[in-house]
Amino acid sequence: MGTVKAICISDRRGIQKSYVEEASFRKDWGIEGDAHAGNWHRQVSLLSHERIEEFRARGADVQPGAFGENLIVSGFDFRNLPVGTVFKCGEVLLEMTQIGKECHTHCQIYQKMGECIMPTQGVFARVLQGGTIHAGDEMLLDESYKDPRFTAAVITLSDKGAAGERKDQSGPLMKELLTQAGYRVIEELLLPDSQKQLENELIRLSDGRQTSLILTTGGTGFSMRDVTPEATLAVAHRNAPGIAEAIRAESMRFTGRAMLSRGVSVIRGSSLIVNLPGSPKAVRECLEFLLPELEHGIAVLKGTASECGRAESQRC
Known part of the structure; x- marks a missing residue:
């Protein structure tokens, strides 16, 4: 009191x-x-x-x-x-x-x-x-008022989008799919391809807002302005490479160019940060198979669930 x-x-x-x-x-x-x-x-x-x-x-x-x-x-x-x-x-x-x-x-x-x-x-x-x-x-x-949903934030990286020269379609789609999956989306950001600016926002969302899941879209290719993976790795406390590997493996089913994606997945504090491709089509394809599996990992990260309780051959 x-x-x-x-x-x-x-x-x-x-x-x-x-x-x-x-x-x-x-x-x-x-x-x-x-x-x-x-x-x-x-x-x-x-x-x-x-x-x-x-x-x-x-x-x-x-x-x-x-x-x-x-x-x-x-x-x-x-x-x-x-x-x-x-x-x-x-x-x-x-x-x-x-x-x-x-x-x-x-x-x-x-x-x-x-x-x-x-x-x-x-x-x-x-x-x-x-x-x-x-x-x-x-x-x-007040312990009686507690929203049980995991929180999420979505960040679109696009110079043209941030300048108002291109409509962001991937960010709103991520919010829609996250909401359908039961997440509470607390922030949507549209940023230019700036490593420092992205680092600052990832730190704020992880440390200050303690966001459960942070998804980025865009900036994972070979262009000199594609710095999303570098910004994400710079703020990471621990690596979680299996998620990024799964994204590339799933995307390879649709296009061989998926091997050119440099997206990463990491943990900062109790937040999971995942880089997604930039196109709305790829975002949908990735999230439809990712979201059902991420919930358990986030629960373990937050301390609300134990490690995998499945068969011995299906360990995390």
Whole structure:
């Protein structure tokens, strides 16, 4: 159990937030009057009161809202809770969607202290159920509200697509097939063929959002701009080569050029990352045979299932 120590809002992004006694939370939107509200996954930001006090003890003179946080709550070490955790405060339900964030510009706190705790200790949430929260209200973990579906993200790599010169067909198809297979698709991205940009997004989706399955499409060929495998390998913690091998083997049934695909499959933390070919036809062919088998592997990776329980000759 925790206690809301402070509520802070601002009408503009990139500035410190101001303390308010109470705030109205709107479902699927965020806090009324706060600039970070909107139709996205970072509607509300939360920071542990204990982490702020530790920072103050090192000489930082910070007031509520200094880090851009909406809610300061005592009693929870948010950083060590899994994405998907649901908090209940009165009528309001908040689902944690991301841990930490990338710091693009160093704030005044960083300039003075040499660090800022929000990028590493702050978490973000979306509003599942609206209502009003007052300073001093109790906050609880709500174990009854838990979405059992694995989460997924799809990334299309295409210079022309990112520039608006070509319609992305593979990304929407991946989302459709994943949804049909029972996944909750939490993000769809269309990126240029940039290794660094893809690395950053894979790290964010794996570490910050703890996405179960991340699928990429495109950028696996021989062109100098095809850098999807290099970006994927750069962020990998462990290799999972059997999936990429199976994709090439299955694709060889349709075209001999499948041998030219350089796609890889890896694990980062508790996320599985798989490179798929770029064409919608190949995406469909691959996912129709991959998705029924991936669920067990992801469950093992997440710790919700044991290793294969099939016959002795059918080991993982």
